[in-house]
Amino acid sequence: MYRYDLTDKTLVQERVAQFRDQTQRFLAGRLSEDEFRHLRLRNGLYIQRHAPMLRVAIPYGLLSSAQLRTLARIARRYDRGYGHFTTRQNIQYNWPKLEEVPDILAELAEVEMHAIQTSGNCIRNTTSDHLAGVTPHEIEDPRPWCEIIRQWSSFHPEFTYLPRKFKIAVTGAAQDRAASLVHDVGVHIVRGPNGDLGFEILAGGGLGRTPIIGQVVREFLPREHLLSYLEAILRVYNLEGRRDNLTKARIKILVRSLGIEAFKKRVEAEWELLRETGPRVDDAQIARMRAFFDPPAYRVLPNGEPDAGKETEFRAWYRYNTAAHKVSGYRAVFVSLKKPDMPPGDATDAQMELIAHLADRYSYGEVRVTHTQNLLLADVEQGKCYELWQALKGAGLATPNIGTLTDMICCPGLDFCSLANAGSIDVAKLINERFDDYDYIYDLGELDVKMSGCMNACGHHHVGNIGILGVDKGGEEWYQITIGGAAGADASLGSVIGPSVAKTQVPETIARLLDVYVEQRQPEERFLDTVRRLGVKPFKERVYAAPLAA
Amino acid sequence: MPRRLLRDRQIAVDEWRYVSEAAADAAEPLIITFDQWQADPDTWLARTGRLGVVLAPAHNVERLAPDLAHFALIAAEFPGPAEGRGYTQARLLRERWNFKGELRATGHVRRDQLFFMARCGFNSFELPEADLEDAAAAFSTFSAAYQPSNDLGLALKLRPGTAASA
Numbered sequence: 001m002y003r004y005d006l007t008d009k010t011l012v013q014e015r016v017a018q019f020r021d022q023t024q025r026f027l028a029g030r031l032s033e034d035e036f037r038h039l040r041l042r043n044g045l046y047i048q049r050h051a052p053m054l055r056v057a058i059p060y061g062l063l064s065s066a067q068l069r070t071l072a073r074i075a076r077r078y079d080r081g082y083g084h085f086t087t088r089q090n091i092q093y094n095w096p097k098l099e100e101v102p103d104i105l106a107e108l109a110e111v112e113m114h115a116i117q118t119s120g121n122c123i124r125n126t127t128s129d130h131l132a133g134v135t136p137h138e139i140e141d142p143r144p145w146c147e148i149i150r151q152w153s154s155f156h157p158e159f160t161y162l163p164r165k166f167k168i169a170v171t172g173a174a175q176d177r178a179a180s181l182v183h184d185v186g187v188h189i190v191r192g193p194n195g196d197l198g199f200e201i202l203a204g205g206g207l208g209r210t211p212i213i214g215q216v217v218r219e220f221l222p223r224e225h226l227l228s229y230l231e232a233i234l235r236v237y238n239l240e241g242r243r244d245n246l247t248k249a250r251i252k253i254l255v256r257s258l259g260i261e262a263f264k265k266r267v268e269a270e271w272e273l274l275r276e277t278g279p280r281v282d283d284a285q286i287a288r289m290r291a292f293f294d295p296p297a298y299r300v301l302p303n304g305e306p307d308a309g310k311e312t313e314f315r316a317w318y319r320y321n322t323a324a325h326k327v328s329g330y331r332a333v334f335v336s337l338k339k340p341d342m343p344p345g346d347a348t349d350a351q352m353e354l355i356a357h358l359a360d361r362y363s364y365g366e367v368r369v370t371h372t373q374n375l376l377l378a379d380v381e382q383g384k385c386y387e388l389w390q391a392l393k394g395a396g397l398a399t400p401n402i403g404t405l406t407d408m409i410c411c412p413g414l415d416f417c418s419l420a421n422a423g424s425i426d427v428a429k430l431i432n433e434r435f436d437d438y439d440y441i442y443d444l445g446e447l448d449v450k451m452s453g454c455m456n457a458c459g460h461h462h463v464g465n466i467g468i469l470g471v472d473k474g475g476e477e478w479y480q481i482t483i484g485g486a487a488g489a490d491a492s493l494g495s496v497i498g499p500s501v502a503k504t505q506v507p508e509t510i511a512r513l514l515d516v517y518v519e520q521r522q523p524e525e526r527f528l529d530t531v532r533r534l535g536v537k538p539f540k541e542r543v544y545a546a547p548l549a550a
Numbered sequence: 551m552p553r554r555l556l557r558d559r560q561i562a563v564d565e566w567r568y569v570s571e572a573a574a575d576a577a578e579p580l581i582i583t584f585d586q587w588q589a590d591p592d593t594w595l596a597r598t599g600r601l602g603v604v605l606a607p608a609h610n611v612e613r614l615a616p617d618l619a620h621f622a623l624i625a626a627e628f629p630g631p632a633e634g635r636g637y638t639q640a641r642l643l644r645e646r647w648n649f650k651g652e653l654r655a656t657g658h659v660r661r662d663q664l665f666f667m668a669r670c671g672f673n674s675f676e677l678p679e680a681d682l683e684d685a686a687a688a689f690s691t692f693s694a695a696y697q698p699s700n701d702l703g704l705a706l707k708l709r710p711g712t713a714a715s716a
Contacts, residue, residue, distance in 0.1 A: 007694045007707065014692045022662065038631045039662055121632065151696040157669035158641055161634025238638050243607075273646065279698055 001062050001366060002147045002292045004112040011154070012109040015116055019043050020102035027099065042160065044090075044118030045101055046418075053416065054093045054101060055118040056108060060128035060146040060170070061089035061369040065356040068367050070111045072352035078104050083352070085337060085345045087179070087409055087460055088167065089127050089369040090118055094416050116154055121162045121249075123153035123234070127169045129177045130370040133293060134378045136326045139189045140197060142172035144289035145226065148281060149187075152227050159234045163241035164249035166234070167206075174489060178371055181205050181214045181491035182463055184251045185233060192220045199226060203233055203263070204255030207457035211493050212252040215260045217267055223286070225271075228278030232271035236263070296364040296379060301329025306382045316438065317389055317400040322380075331382050333363070335375035335392060336399040336407070340432035343425040344410035345373030354395050362388050371487075372409055374402065405435055405447045405514075409460055413453030413470065414477070420453030422470025422477035427451060427506050434507035444514060446526050448487070463487035465528045466510060467494045479506050483513060483539055484531040492532075497540045505548040512543045554682055556664075557652070557674040559689055561682050566602055566623060575599070581625060584609050587617070595620065604656065607635040615647045624649060626672075628657035637670045644671035661685040665692060669706075 004012070019039075026036040040046075044055035056071070063071075071091055075083045078100055079093045086092060096104060108114055117124055126149045133141040149168060153159070159166070169180040172189040180186030186202035199221045205214025221229050233251075240258075242248045255263045307318040322331040335355055337345050347355070355375060359367045362384050363377035370376055380388060392398040401407045408431065411417065413424030428451065435441060450464030454471075461467030467482035478500040485494030501509050514527075516539050521530045531539065553564040566579045569586065581602035582594055594601055602623030605611065614624070624643060626636035636655060643649040654674040655667050661681050665688055677685050694707040 007696075010694050011692060011696075018691050035631060035660060035662075121634075154696055155666070155692065156697055157666040157695075158637045159634075160666050161632060161637065161663075163634070235638055239610075239635055243632070243635075277645065 012114045016105045041120035044115035051095045052098050054096050056091050056115045057118045057125040058089050059150050063367045065359040065365045067111045068356040072349040076349040082348045085369050085373050121164050122160045123166045129171050130368045130376050138173040140172045142170040143293045146170050163243045176489040179487040186214050198222045204252045206250050206252040209455045211462040217264050224281050228274045231278050232267050236266045298327045303328045304382050306385050320400045321402045333377045333380045334402045335397045337374050338407050339396045339399045404441050409450040411452050411458035421472035422453050424451045424453040430507050462493045495536045516542045555676050611639050611642045623652040625654040625656045630658050640670040661688040664688040
């Protein structure tokens with residue numbers, strides 16, 4: 001993985017000193033609330049319902065075991081013993097004290113971590129495929145490019161006061177596991193006409209109040225121009241994005257109002273002027289970055305069937321919670337943070353420490369955070385999966401549900417977030433209570449359920465196969481249900497099935513949707529495909545045919 | 551009381567006046583608005599004093615480019631703490647249009663923005679009077695940078711490979 005050099009170390013340490021000074025000036029009354037708000041937000045610090053919330057960047061989701069141990073220690077020392085992993089591969093702490101945040105940042109800096117630009121109207125953490133570098137059929141490992149973007153975007157002098165937040169995702173495989181089509185900019189590694197490596201660049205995707213799928217701005221960008229092209233996009237956005245209305249300030253609104261062709265023209269015109277004078281990624285830099293992500297010294301092992309003859313429980317876990325690896329004899333192992341009685345994406349300090357230990361023992365000391373709010377040990381020998389499973393199981397980290405109904409994406413909701421209209425965590429709990437039969441869950445197959453406590457859509461409900469959106473109706477928590485959304489390479493936005501339902505009716509609503517699927521599906525057809533084939537109508541009719549019990 | 555500001559990292563007394571501030575003598579340095587300039591450039595060129603112009607965030611600096619030789623100062627306005635267009639205006643003026651005169655940040659300008667503003671090419675800053683004494687420290691917030699830029703006197707270390715192409 002990437003290791004800091006003197007420049008990186010200097011910058012994070014200077015950032016800690018800067019934020020310490022800003023916090024002290026605020027506490028001494030020398031900075032107003034509003035002035036401090038703009039500063040703390042660019043350092044991941046929100047003022048939430050109960051306490052400040054600190055969002056720490058995990059660049060493209062990659063952690064060393066030492067970093068994860070520090071995250072565990074911070075959870076214990078400064079928080080209430082847990083952290084929440086997010087869809088953008090960050091971790092959030094919900095209970096730090098404002099005056100202690102500079103100390104937290106100092107501890108993070110010691111392990112080459114930070115909270116720089118994890119909130120605020122600036123370029124956020126660059127996210128990527130959690131299977132980067134290990135998945136078969138990858139064009140190239142996207143992580144060196146993520147790190148190049150991370151550095152370029154950190155403290156970018158021109159783009160730190162954008163109209164609104166700006167999120168970039170990079171992928172290098174055909175299957176899009178980073179939701180890049182709903183990012184402000186999606187960067188896809190592709191091969192050009194001559195087999196040269198380059199990028200397809202998309203812009204204007206996003207969720208929130210106005211969900212939009214990103215569109216192609218450039219089909220092939222030679223690799224050395226990546227940063228100058230991003231500068232051109234950002235510059236057009238910085239100058240022309242709306243600043244009069246926060247809900248219309250994302251780049252997606254600019255792209256939509258100009259139309260993709262006019263937007264493209266502006267970007268290309270700006271890039272023509274920038275391509276020779278702007279930043280250029282030279283071969284030496286690419287080689288230097290790639291070297292950080294060289295594969296570990298894998299052993300030469302045959303592919304095996306480590307689940308053969310083992311108990312059903314392990315076989316189910318192996319099937320659902322491990323993924324194919326490009327190196328024979330290895331698997332990528334998901335650590336499920338979707339235990340039915342835990343808020344989705346949460347891990348305790350003890351769990352984090354155990355996972356760090358298991359990473360050292362089984363996966364070259366590295367851990368990854370997935371977009372779906374789980375963790376991943378990417379390089380596990382197949383023959384070690386059984387003992388790893390036992391260790392994970394003992395800590396409640398082996399719920400065999402990856403990619404199924406109960407592997408829900410979920411925002412913190414009304415329990416923590418001051419923006420939320422409704423709870424999410426308690427709805428996840430109700431769904432888990434209703435659907436606890438694994439035979440049924442496995443029979444349903446691949447199913448993405450995504451839940452947001454408000455229209456800001458942190459839980460990506462628009463692109464859930466089943467999306468659940470919390471809405472406030474006269475002070476009561478109600479839920480709007482959508483179906484047919486998808487976040488991958490075939491991304492689509494879900495359609496609302498009808499009037500919203502009460503909290504206690506959500507599980508029954510989902511059950512009725514699933515009944516239609518089970519009755520109408522064709523062989524091998526996923527829920528998403530059935531919805532696409534049949535449309536919303538039969539699902540809607542079933543849900544509202546008989547009154548939903550409260 | 552005359553306005554004081556930070557210019558080239560020193561506290562200085564501002565010799566410039568905005569049109570809105572006083573009926574300046576024709577020989578005194580005067581900052582007019584972009585609209586005033588557009589409406590009637592000849593009137594302003596008839597003055598003997600140096601001329602400056604203040605840009606609103608929405609102004610396209612390209613439209614000012616043919617006239618840059620007439621201006622010893624360009625000010626970019628920051629109406630509030632969230633405003634960010636001035637950073638791009640500054641870089642374009644310095645890097646694309648090669649403006650060499652005083653580039654000033656006016657409006658909501660605070661010490662915590664100075665580092666980025668300086669990196670974009672601003673060299674003078676209208677800060678609240680109470681902030682002036684401490685603000686210069688902001689220029690040394692960071693001693694290194696990831697992006698090539700036209701830093702004026704910040705002398706930041708750039709890592710090899712991050713430089714702009716020649």
